Amino acid sequence: MALVAAFGMAGGSIAFEIAGKKIGSLTVNMLRLIQGMFFLSITSLYMRGMPLPTDASLKEYTFLGISGFIGMFLGDLFMFESFVLLGARITTLIMTTVPVVTAIVAWVLLGETLSFKEGIAVFLTIGGIFLVMFYGNKKGETKEKFPIKGIFCAIGGVLGQSLGLVFSKIGLESYDPIAATQIRVIVATIAFIILISIKRKWGEIKKGAKNKRAIKWVVAGSFLGPFIGVTAMLIALKNTSTGIVSTLSSTSPILIIPFCVLILKERIKPIEILGAIISVGGASLFFI
Template identity: 80%
Template sequence: MALVAALGMVGASISFEVAGKKVGSLTVNIVRLIQGLIFLSITSFFVRGIPFPIDASLKEYTFLGISGFIGMFLGDLFMFESFVLLGARITTLIMTAVPVVTALSAWIILGETLSFQEGIAILLTIGGIFLVMFYGNRKGKGEKKEKFPIKGILCAIGGVLGQSLGLIFSKIGLESYDPLAATQIRVIVATIAFIILISIRGKWGEVKKGTKDKAALKWLVVGSFFGPFVGVTAMLIALKNASAGIVSTLSSTSPILVIPFCIFIFKEKVRPIEILGAIISVGGASLFFI
């Protein structure tokens, strides 16, 4: 189930990359959140007996709401733009830095300590990412140079910061509350934030036009199904049947699992050194959970 969760994230990343290039990241965000909320509500009804998180306390609503705004609104706003600019493979790889930034944020905000092993994990994760980014711009003779736009890299970094800080606030607000319902609260807040943003920027015409693109809409449905529904549900099942460390490690393998899909679907040429970089980065992230 942990591997299914990782594959769910791969399916969502690829689907949202394709849809984002067709209709833009803003349309992708609002549509996938609404679709994801529908899937989550259906799951919650069968798992918890209630479709919506009406049993949360004020504290849980407050901190999970802040988490949803920072992580699923700001973080995903940047991350999905990165999908469009950098693609699923590179964005997913950069997102392996989330445990690194989360650990550093917890050290600064919550006063949690960093062990020697976690320090090594940070170095490995960042080293793997830099290996791919560096060699991605050093193609051999006759090969097309792969370009990583600065805007795309900054958006991916923004996604990492947003998701990491979102996790910190989730930890404060979650405690003994149900993870599925907590995800619903985060999604609801993020949806409201995107509605306000789209209204301020006057982009409803663009969103409406995007929803009429049948090809993009199919990819959005697929992404919403694999991400918030399959990914989250599989993660919860895995956590009930295995230790959190094993689940976290297996579910973080998406940067490696996404490579063959990008080769066959997007016809991307991936060098062995880039595969090695992805393995090193995922290995570093795994050290946080072992």
Template identity: 45%
Template structure:
């Protein structure tokens, strides 16, 4: 029974990695056409109703009305941190430096989540954890840093703004995951995601009113190619991807789940070449693999 539970969790983590690869490509395409802000809000609205319909047929509940008070306290906080702050920064990073490099920097999410778990939940961190984090950072640095010539200074290969945006996204996702653990416990992961999404919709709505950007949302609805990409990203991102990630941490350890999910920077290399015609060097592939190895070291050893 324990083995079956572990296999379910690990399978869900692998499925999550595939989903996040698809959604990163879809949202990069949509964000470059209509802007990252409209994409953020529209995909959450789509996901809210997709989860509602799915949950209604699965357990007779369209909305998470059976969640505990504790869930309604922590999950909305998680949604604001993860979906509004984290994804707002990440989606803009998609536009600035692309999904491939952004998702590579997002490989820092598991170590960051563990760090916040250590601070907030008193979870244990060992010396090997910090070594694993250093290895992950070195792999990322191999990709984003370069020399113009052999004796020249080391410079950022990609725009600093994009790198900082992606790092902010990783911090938001990591901290959001910790608050998800506080609120979800044994509650249904899909409905838990719906609560987080509802908080995200509310947060983005306030932002759109403050910035007077609603016209951008209506304009995005008229772009058929962007809407197709947003629809695909909504299914594989906040619906399947996020829900499967929560299902995974329910049925296996956070470390194993996070390690499997961290394979996204490697999985996304081929789609980036096929869809966006990116030119990827052996050094960048090596850096992505090293970053993944660092996450493995962080959790497995």
């Protein structure tokens, strides 16, 4: 399920990058949550006999709600903007630092120490990203390809995903993964509605919803990402440790390369493939 999640996230990332460049990341975020909720409700009705998570306890609503706000609202708000600015491939590569960030947060807040192996893991993960983003940099080429704003947005996505995973694990326990995903989506949708209202962007959302070419990619991304990807990840979290799930699902930077070649027609350098493998390998060291 963790590997299914990785495939779903990889395919969804490409679809959302294409749609985001056409209608904007905020519009894509709002539309993909609505469509994702539609897929989830149909599945929940078939699997559980109820379209909405009305059987969740207060604890489940609380922790999954926090996870939805941090992970699917704040984290995805930054990540989707990063898709537009950096592209899906580089964004997902930076997302391999989720285990690194989790370890550093635990070190700072909980006083947990990093072992020699974990130190090597941090070095490899960040080193692989550095290799992809700065290898062969000539006359500011990297700065043009990877704007600072995009890098900061990707880092914001990393922080959101890291904290969101922790709260999801607490809220899941014995609860249904599909219903858990619904709670996260509902909270994130409410948060985006408030944000769009404050920024008075409903006209932009309405205009984007009329772009048929973009909507096709949003539908594809919603099916692969919020539906297949997120649900598969929660099923994996329910059945094994957070570390294993984080490691397997972080293979997206490798899995996304064929999508980039076939769909986006990108030319991938061997050094970029090597950098992705090094980063994923580094992240995996945390849990081996």
